[in-house]
Amino acid sequence: MAALNPIAFHLGPIEVHWYGLFIASAVIIAVTLAVREGKRRGVDPDDIYDMILWALPVAIIAARTYYVAFEWPYYSQHLGEIIRIWDGGIAIYGSLIGAGLVVYFFCRSRFIPVWLMLDIAAPTVIMAQGIGRWGNFMNQEAFGQITSLSFLQGLHLPHWLISQMLIDGAYRQPTFLYESTWDILGFIVLMTLRHRKDLFKQGEVFLSYVIWYSFGRFFIEGMRTDSLMLFNTIRVSQLLSVVLFVGAIAIIVYRRRLGSQVPMYLDGNPFTKKAKLAKNKER
Template sequence: MFNLASTALNPIAFHLGPIEVHWYGIIIASGVILAVYLAVTEGKKRGINPDDIYDMILWALPAALICARLYYVIFQWGYYKNNPGEIIKIWDGGIAIYGSLIGAMIVVIWFCRSRFIPVWLMLDVAAPTVILAQSIGRWGNFMNQEAFGKITSLAYLKALHLPQPIISQMYISGAYRQPTFLYESLWSFFGFLVLITLRHNPHFFKQGEVFLTYVMWYSFGRFFIEGMRTDSLMLFNLRVSQILSIVLFIGAVILIFYRRRDHTNPWYLQGNQLQMVSK
């Protein structure tokens, strides 16, 4: 009988001597490179020095990676306490987007304050590029056959008009699975399109609102997609990502309304006024 499981894609892209280069890392790196390029391009228009963005990335990327892994390990400690050697094997997957966002945001706030760059403006410039990188990064999960959903049928997957390689890759542990990686990838990509379409409309976003809209968009979609997954990180029988999604969504809404009360907050398109005036 034809073994569908054997059609799974190889997660290893190529070898450099004894080193295995995984598609997971290549895909995530590609998303990050594109995000940095787009952030620098937009940052120039908003009065942010490209060198400041590059310097910030040098700090933010390691922090994001460490916090993403730390977040995952903490909520999977029952496994890792007995397998400590597995903690560093980040190339096999097992990083949490929310952990990376928390780590990166802490660095962005610290960096911007040390360089006297408007924090909210920097977060606004970065937000659409981050959600695009998230959309791309989910395909790393696809290659690793992770971040999937509950058991479904071949007929269901065919009804979605998915290419055969995606359908084959969703055959995991003897059953077809919901392609929740794809749902989140598409949701994030549409969020990217929404943000880049709206942010250049005059008098639409105050500084900080592009970022807060990103938080609302992503957390709203993640809440429902997380409910379909079978590999969620749990806390007291609750899905951690769903809890955090609710907190972030409500917090972002409150912040938007609160900050709108201050009429001195500049519009997004005004950018870094001190830098733009000096030009």
């Protein structure tokens, strides 16, 4: 059975790739869920939409820049391919760094607690990551080491998925599937727990996401054969996963010691009234 076509359809001369469709679908679902939760927490939907208009392009550019930077020996010889983002080659950690900077500066300008906005976004972001990995599947990328047909059949995977894992004449570990499953499970856990009374302080839903994702990514990254490398010896994503995992736990411990100075997640936006007054003055 031949590999699946990474091109979904054509709009005249334009090729629409499955990779882009999966990412676009993930963004739409994530924004919809974030807006719904934002209303409950006192964040204006217009603020979330405005933030996305800035965060999305910056995240894409940062993700591609991150990837190209660690693959510069190749791209320095193929400059024309730098913009070919539709062929894959974006780094999730790069997108998170870019989007995180936008969230910080945007929230400071709109009287929205940064930690609260990150909490609202975190479960939807990990859900979007889980969906986006299927774009990697269609492009036959983000795969793992060589394995056997019997191993893949032992996972009770459908035939079309197993066939897509036949890459360069050998069956590969479906690491995209492992990470997608881990991400969706994390989404379910966060969505189930974040409305529990007196459980999360503001910032801890996001930090829990960081802990969950970085823990799984560390082990899954170790199985991949296309990792970005530092000094040709260290897997960049594994190193960053360790830093984020330890850092997120340390931040939770530190902020918990501050006690009542840190509001609970369910308290929502304490600046809602102040923000409305500021907007009225601008008008």
